[in-house]
Amino acid sequence: MARSGKWYKLDNVATIVPSSVSGADTRTFRLACELKDNIDPDLLQEALDHTIPDFPYLQSVLRKGFFWYYLDFRNVRPIAEEETSSPCAPLFFDGRKNLLFRVLYFRKRINLEMFHVLSDGTGAFVFFRALVLSYLSLRYQLHFEPDDETRATESQKSNDAYRQYYRRQKGLSQFKSMTSKKAYHLKGEPDEYDLPHFMEATVSAEKVRALAKKYQVSVGELTVSLYIAAVLDEMGNEDRERPVVISVPVNLRKYFPSETTRNFFGVINISYPAGEYDGTMESILSKVKSSFEEQLKPEQISKVMNSYEELEHNIGVKMIPLFIKDIVTHRMNKRASQGVTGTLSNLGVLHMPEKAAEHIEKFAAFMPAPSEQICVVTFGDSMVFGEVSPYTRHESMLHLLRRLSDMGIPAELSVNDYEEA
DSSP states (O other): OOOTTOEEEOOTTGGGHHHHOBTTBOOEEEEEEEESSOOOHHHHHHHHHHHGGGOGGGSEEEEEOSSOEEEEEOOOOOOEEEOOSOTTOOOOOTTOOOOSEEEEEETTEEEEEEETTTOOHHHHHHHHHHHHHHHHHHHHTOOOOOOHHHHOOHHHHTOOHHHHHOOOOSSOHHHHHHHSSOOOOOOOOBOTTOOOEEEEEEEEHHHHHHHHHHHTSOHHHHHHHHHHHHHHHHOOGGGGGSOEEEEEEEEGGGTSOOOOOSOOEEEEEEEEOGGGOOSOHHHHHHHHHHHHHHHTSHHHHHHHHHHHHHHHHOHHHHTSOHHHHHHHHHHHHHHHHTTOSEEEEEEEEOOOOHHHHTTEEEEEEEOOOSSOEEEEEEETTEEEEEEEESBSSOHHHHHHHHHHHHTTOOOEEEEOTTSOO
16 A cells, blocks of 8 residues: 555656646546446445555646646545536646546446546556456455456556656657648537537447458457548538548557556557548548558557657756646647547457456446547447547537448447437
């Protein structure tokens, strides 16, 4: 158990998160687990009390130094609460020393919400998985053997993997690639209260895998291609001078061995020239597949990872006071968003012990973004598309689901409470 007075330097992704919070883009993401029975609040709190000592890094508050933000450990007991506000509500308040995650429940759902400073979706799932297993063990008197995720030490889980694997290189290539050209931007009416709007769609994972096999692509390549096609469906002819650019987070743990539960991801951008679309999925799939293959080469992934870390190692950047860094970073993020149409993040297939899986319906994930982000999570035969947008309507998401339906893959839909379906 960590002692009071322990502090953590932010990883390089986390350093830009506080200054990127804007309106509906709260930078608070959500992981959800829907069970087959209603949640017992007392047992959920007991499970949280049992789980959190293994993740002391999460019991931190965000503090400001003169040059950088940092995380300060506080021995504060997190409380599991019934959900009463909108999903992904802000967790970061400048000057307030509160925990940067929350555990919520509603009917059959356990929700973990976390400020992106602490972790990415993959890292947060390690904690969420442990929490869900602890709850199920209490609820149904089950016993689960330790596995690789639960065996990781505190130092392994709180390790800054970017710093561990960084190799110096010249030039901030990642930022340059994101700002070199403007992408097509989704259109919509922003929420008047700056609330993010959510849609959840559940489809058969087996049918999606069969469709990917038919086209001889991966599931990731297929979902990005479907997203591009959905955006093309809403574009007018005059819009097609700009490319559709889908930002795709990549889990770096697949390329650099690490047990960290902190941020450890890179981003590749899949660009499709809208003016070349001939009306067929094949014309999109071929370009997406080749782009994935080129950008996911190990040497290219290393360049992406190093370009993120390069900013933090720049001596000029180090010496700039934090209040100036915040202003510059906000402008850089705004400029970078001009090069992205939307984001699709695939967390992949989530695994749980068989005795636990019997009590689980599905998992889902949601992440606010400046424009739109879709998170894909698969558990059993349930593939869940969790979409978050600052706009009051879900045009591109609905186009994506119509395309899936036309291919024989219907979806079960739900939206958040303050909007019409």
